[in-house]
Amino acid sequence: MTLTLTHYLLVSGLLFGLGVYGAMTRRNAIALLLSIELIMLAVALNFTAAAFFWGRGAGQVFAVFVITVAAAEAAVGLALIIAIYRLHQDLDLNDLTLMKG
Amino acid sequence: MLAYAWLVPALPLLASAAAALFDRKWGRLAGVLTSTAVFVALALSLRILLESAARPGTHEWVWTWLQTQGGLTLSLGLLLDPLSAVMLVVVTGVSLMVHLYSLGYMAGDAGLKRYFSFLSLFTFAMLGLVLAQNLVLLYIFWELVGLCSYLLIGFWYQKPEAANAGKKAFVVTRFGDLGFLIGILVVGHAFQTFSIPALGEAAKTGQLTGVLATGVALLIFCGAVGKSAQFPLHVWLPDAMEGPTPVSALIHAATMVAAGVFLVARLFPIFAASPAALAVVAYLGGFTAIFAATIACVQDDIKRILAYSTLSQLGYMMLALGCGGYAAGMFHLTTHAAFKALLFLAAGSVIHSLGVNNIWQMGGLLRRMGVTAAVMLVAALALAGIFPFSGFFSKDEVLVAAWQAGRMDLLAVGLLTALLTSFYIFRLFFVVFTGKPSSAPAHESPWIMTGPMLVLAVLAAGLGVLAEPAGKFLHAALGSPRPLSAYHGRLIPLLASGMSLAGVLWAYLVYYQKAVSAGLLTRRFHALYVLVKNKYYVDEFYAFLVRRILFVVSAAVAWFDRHVVDGAVNGVGWLCRWGGREFSRVQGGRLSAYLLLFVAGLVVTAVITLLVYPEALAF
Numbered sequence: 001m002t003l004t005l006t007h008y009l010l011v012s013g014l015l016f017g018l019g020v021y022g023a024m025t026r027r028n029a030i031a032l033l034l035s036i037e038l039i040m041l042a043v044a045l046n047f048t049a050a051a052f053f054w055g056r057g058a059g060q061v062f063a064v065f066v067i068t069v070a071a072a073e074a075a076v077g078l079a080l081i082i083a084i085y086r087l088h089q090d091l092d093l094n095d096l097t098l099m100k101g
Numbered sequence: 102m103l104a105y106a107w108l109v110p111a112l113p114l115l116a117s118a119a120a121a122l123f124d125r126k127w128g129r130l131a132g133v134l135t136s137t138a139v140f141v142a143l144a145l146s147l148r149i150l151l152e153s154a155a156r157p158g159t160h161e162w163v164w165t166w167l168q169t170q171g172g173l174t175l176s177l178g179l180l181l182d183p184l185s186a187v188m189l190v191v192v193t194g195v196s197l198m199v200h201l202y203s204l205g206y207m208a209g210d211a212g213l214k215r216y217f218s219f220l221s222l223f224t225f226a227m228l229g230l231v232l233a234q235n236l237v238l239l240y241i242f243w244e245l246v247g248l249c250s251y252l253l254i255g256f257w258y259q260k261p262e263a264a265n266a267g268k269k270a271f272v273v274t275r276f277g278d279l280g281f282l283i284g285i286l287v288v289g290h291a292f293q294t295f296s297i298p299a300l301g302e303a304a305k306t307g308q309l310t311g312v313l314a315t316g317v318a319l320l321i322f323c324g325a326v327g328k329s330a331q332f333p334l335h336v337w338l339p340d341a342m343e344g345p346t347p348v349s350a351l352i353h354a355a356t357m358v359a360a361g362v363f364l365v366a367r368l369f370p371i372f373a374a375s376p377a378a379l380a381v382v383a384y385l386g387g388f389t390a391i392f393a394a395t396i397a398c399v400q401d402d403i404k405r406i407l408a409y410s411t412l413s414q415l416g417y418m419m420l421a422l423g424c425g426g427y428a429a430g431m432f433h434l435t436t437h438a439a440f441k442a443l444l445f446l447a448a449g450s451v452i453h454s455l456g457v458n459n460i461w462q463m464g465g466l467l468r469r470m471g472v473t474a475a476v477m478l479v480a481a482l483a484l485a486g487i488f489p490f491s492g493f494f495s496k497d498e499v500l501v502a503a504w505q506a507g508r509m510d511l512l513a514v515g516l517l518t519a520l521l522t523s524f525y526i527f528r529l530f531f532v533v534f535t536g537k538p539s540s541a542p543a544h545e546s547p548w549i550m551t552g553p554m555l556v557l558a559v560l561a562a563g564l565g566v567l568a569e570p571a572g573k574f575l576h577a578a579l580g581s582p583r584p585l586s587a588y589h590g591r592l593i594p595l596l597a598s599g600m601s602l603a604g605v606l607w608a609y610l611v612y613y614q615k616a617v618s619a620g621l622l623t624r625r626f627h628a629l630y631v632l633v634k635n636k637y638y639v640d641e642f643y644a645f646l647v648r649r650i651l652f653v654v655s656a657a658v659a660w661f662d663r664h665v666v667d668g669a670v671n672g673v674g675w676l677c678r679w680g681g682r683e684f685s686r687v688q689g690g691r692l693s694a695y696l697l698l699f700v701a702g703l704v705v706t707a708v709i710t711l712l713v714y715p716e717a718l719a720f
Binding site: 020023024025032093094096097098099100101 | 685688689690691692693696697700
């Protein structure tokens, strides 16, 4: 069978959903970061597929943007995680309730 | 010169304002400044009176102040006619005497600057009142005069009695002022104008008549009842004696309390259009006259005797006006201003010298305070209406007015009151000035106090000669051809003099010769004595009304205000905070919860968008 754009978009959507689910559910902060990376991946896949099937290069450029942003964000996220670990000696997100109320 | 009439009230106002800015140490300077201003005002007033007498007529200056789209126009205006010309002289004259007297009486008082500032402010307000061209302006000055009265009664505000007396005066007159205001609004609305001459015309030409005239006249009379302390709003005047005696002389004898009489005279055409209202005025006046006279007979405080006397004499003036005796009422107002102010100043002289108010703690002052005794005798003779003093002529005119109106009952009341009047005033004279000298040291007052008293004594003695010309002059203001005294008979003057002399004789026998024991009389008529001594329990009745009825309602209303109204307002606040507390529970601080909400919102938005724009799916 031929692969159409729809297939790629579905896969990308599934990956996105998994990433969102993981971001909402996981207790470990690093798992949260991983889920977010998964979301980024899904977005990049989406852009690249669209670029391929519509014959436009803009999508690929956007994919490169996404990768760059993901890298920067991962760096910031890891810095935050280090700070949290220093404070709590563990990375359980359920313990971070200082902003309650 | 008439065009400068506005200066007469303006000068005391400026002096009052200037004095208010002085430092407290310059009290005497304030007194001199205000006295000078009033002196110049008096000179101007006399000039105006003389010019007005030469060419009687009404002069009006009007200036629009405020105009609304709805057609309401308020103006500032001056109305100068014989009535206001006479009042200008009366007010500035007595005010000047009181100012000068106060320089002696109030010397050394810490609040001297404040005193003179208030005193000339009052003078300004009273002058503005008599010159007011329209009812709204008159009402404004009416209230201002009431304010000054409050300020001056409560001058020694650290004394609780004085503070309460000031409050009482203000609150009681408020009742009257309410009726007055309603009357002003009704008549102003009915004729689309507040101008006094215009309303007078409306009354004279028959446009203002019947029920409307009666209603308006009675409502306006409410104000007069309050201000001139007629029954039942008389209760504030005796308490007002807590104020300094010169204040009592100026405000509560000669001028402010006369404002009610002046008001009736000023709006006389409206009253004349309603015989019913005139009857009310006359009978209320007559009742007050005899009611107050009886109370005066048993008072022990020298100022209270004079206060009740003022009430009684004001009743006389209302009696005259109610019987159509326009000139009679106003002439009595003028002579009363002279001799009553003099009585108060003389009383003040005695109080200043001895330091007590109770007549039984005085005595034998004839020798030690000769000048005071002499002027007080003159004033007493005038009040009692003994020929040839001024009071004889003015009281006679009042009684003649009652006779001419055919009100023999009021004539009888007037005669009986004359008897009581001369009795109580000579009771005062004999007890204070004759008999055993009191132990307290007494000295005659300084010339700054006796001087004004002597001037007033001359007036109290001699004003009688002006009876005829005054009558003609005042009637020019009405524009009606009613002559003053078409009565030239002897009966009424003889009867009146007889009554007065009988009163003097009675007082002489009881308090000088001690031929008849006062104690015996009070024991024989004990119940009556107690009733009168307690002022017929009117104050107690009012206190009952206030405490048992008013305060009960007040408590209920206060409960409502605190629990229902405040409850609602507080409730809204509580509701907000409760809502806020509940809503803040959404923020648990946990990231995963926030993300859930974020995603949920995202999904909802996506769904809605796709529902509205289904074509987005066709990629």
